[in-house]
Amino acid sequence: MKKLIIFGNSLMAEVAHYYFEKFSNYEVICFSADRKFIKKKFLNKKKIIPTNELLNINKKDNELFVAIGYSKMNSIRENFFKFFKSKGFKIANFIHPNANVYSSNIGVNNFIMENVCLNPYSKIGDNNIIWSSSILGHHSNLGSNNFLSGNSTISGRCNIKNNCFFGVNSSVKDGVEIKDKCFIDANEYVSQNLKEKMFYNKKVNPKNILKTKDIFDVK
Numbered sequence: 001m002k003k004l005i006i007f008g009n010s011l012m013a014e015v016a017h018y019y020f021e022k023f024s025n026y027e028v029i030c031f032s033a034d035r036k037f038i039k040k041k042f043l044n045k046k047k048i049i050p051t052n053e054l055l056n057i058n059k060k061d062n063e064l065f066v067a068i069g070y071s072k073m074n075s076i077r078e079n080f081f082k083f084f085k086s087k088g089f090k091i092a093n094f095i096h097p098n099a100n101v102y103s104s105n106i107g108v109n110n111f112i113m114e115n116v117c118l119n120p121y122s123k124i125g126d127n128n129i130i131w132s133s134s135i136l137g138h139h140s141n142l143g144s145n146n147f148l149s150g151n152s153t154i155s156g157r158c159n160i161k162n163n164c165f166f167g168v169n170s171s172v173k174d175g176v177e178i179k180d181k182c183f184i185d186a187n188e189y190v191s192q193n194l195k196e197k198m199f200y201n202k203k204v205n206p207k208n209i210l211k212t213k214d215i216f217d218v219k
Contacts, residue, residue: 008067016067070147078145
């Protein structure tokens with residue numbers, strides 16, 4: 001069994017712990033978080049250590065997974081991922097054994113859950129969370145730091161950039177490009193290219209006009 005440390009102590013970290021221990025060849029030895037966010041000593045009977053202790057751990061014998069959700073358009077997870085990578089940590093992936101993965105072009109710190117389908121010739125960057133039963137179509141590129149909620153569908157030949165969020169049951173038409181920091185609300189169908197920092201919801205925008213939402217800006 002390989003040894004794994006999960007960075008994070010939120011609900012996402014609990015989910016990651018469950019999946020890694022049940023469906024992978026990793027043994028989770030502890031959690032970690034910045035000291036100001038540690039309110040208890042243990043999570044799921046595993047010790048939570050502060051970041052300064054984590055930095056001194058043996059990096060040859062322990063891998064790391066950054067388990068933080070989509071807050072601030074995934075930028076918090078992105079920042080920690082880049083920090084620990086710069087410190088020389090080996091970063092793990094989780095790919096559920098029931099996922100249908102036909103792509104060999106996958107980065108690190110990706111969390112790919114059950115019944116996900118990654119079509120042939122698709123590409124995935126780093127630090128993405130792809131929830132259950134989502135699809136990435138053939139010849140589509142998914143950048144880094146994205147979050148696909150359950151049953152998201154990205155059709156073939158799409159180009160999804162970085163730090164985007166896709167709500168439950170959202171879908172994207174084939175050949176569409178979505179640029180950085182776009183928020184696609186639940187049950188929405190995107191049939192046109194999106195510029196940066198777009199909030200896509202037909203109820204908010206009944207004429208299908210795209211509007212920038214400052215609340216989603218990453219500062």
